[in-house]
Amino acid sequence: MMPTSVKDPSFFTEANFPAFSGEIFRPGDPGYDQARRLWNGAVDKYPALIARCRTGQDVAQAVTFARRHHLPVSVRSGGHNTTGLALIDDGLVIDLSQMKQVTVDPARRIARAEPGLTLGEFVRATEPYGLVTTTGTCSGNGLGGATLGGGIGWLMGKYGLIIDNVRAFELVTAAGQLLTVSAAENADLFWGLRGGGGNFGIVTAIEYQLHPVGQVLAGMVIHPLANAQTVMRFYRDFSSAAPDELTIYAVLATLPELGPAIMLIACYCGENLAEGERLLAPLRQFGPPLVDMIKPMAYSELLALLDPAAPDGRHYHDTAYSLKQPGDEALESLIACAQAVTSPFTAIVIHHVHGAAARVPAGETAFALRETHYAIVNAAGWEEGEGAVHIAWAEESLARMQPFASRGLYVNFMGHEGEAAIRDAYRANYERLVALKSKYDPTNFFCFNQNIKPAAQSERGL
């Protein structure tokens, strides 16, 4: 007889997964502890079962199994989400981390990629053809989650968000059905998947438009935090006047050799690097900086630049907010947050969303924050042990910046802000997303995400 409790170990047998081609990890199995580990070492959850899939069919079977046995489900691609949404206590983790196939069609400038790839792995597969597309900021991030939330990154000024470069998805729905989703097929889902996160199903492959990008002129200049007032004002004015080809972030962090510092990290992705040199000259001359490491490099090299600052397994807690054009007072508060850090592994990361990413009409995809703005993450990091003081820094920094923040935060930078913040992120697109959720996931089977509730649950106040 079938046991009825998910806690009963005999519940989870390979017999329940006929033709499942992946691996299954139960508590006590060799590999279980490794499989429940995420990038954020502060996340410590104990799933009842981890189904590590290899194919879309595996994913469909896992979904059907979970529905039949009323198991709560989480979805994992890269496992990089700081909040730890990829794992669930006592439920089924549908793990796509080994789904890493990628094929490139250089003639059509298209790549088909599976969501378990990291951004670095994806770029290293397309770059040999002289082709890349927008990805996030660092190589370790998962392609699946980064794409579904929208995907802001170094190339967004010229080529838009990651989702602006998606041509099609393959998706397993809450009903266990495998669908192709594109402008031509299931167009309503195509709209919702571009920014709506994991709300509508499990994406098992993504087709991207690639662009010819040779070397980028990129890297960082470093200033001491002691000069923060003038450096941050320069950063605001310089970045906000930058053309589409030039994207500049600022990172306020403690560097091993230099101490508290501001890194201004630039990426010029235009065809003419001499023009990039001209555009970047004021950035390189200002100060002057303590260090100037800007040079022509492969896009994958730029992506790897910040990786050492965010290693796997360290403990993290993020808060985040958006700023439109920040005034001097906002910058002073932000600098005060940087001066108050409680750990050498903590950083404030400022992403400049602009250019093509900000020109797409807000209703064209689910991602609604289509205005020029700065997306800012207070990223607290610490090694093993008590995190309360570092978490308090991240929360206090958010509270300090709240008076200056603009409405709506990128969902991939959210923690547990809840429904009101999710509504603000989607703005006028929210009701359309609720309708889509009600159609494709009426029982809210996919709820471990920045959740858009189906109408029936919203009405019942669930």
Ligand SMILES: Cc1cc2nc3c(=O)[nH]c(=O)nc-3n(C[C@H](O)[C@H](O)[C@H](O)COP(=O)(O)OP(=O)(O)OC[C@H]3O[C@@H](n4cnc5c(N)ncnc54)[C@H](O)[C@@H]3O)c2cc1C
């Ligand atoms: C150090 C760091 C830097 C970052 N930099 C950037 C950046 O520059 N730009 C940017 O846009 N974001 C950035 N992010 C945020 C990042 O995009 C999100 O954390 C994203 O969720 C990571 O993707 P993942 O595949 O690793 O997610 P996971 O942790 O594996 O999953 C998180 C959630 O995403 C959803 N999901 C993931 N894969 C699928 C799938 N295949 N189908 C359905 N739902 C899925 C699920 O709801 C899941 O719970 C950064 C995060 C970190 C930690």
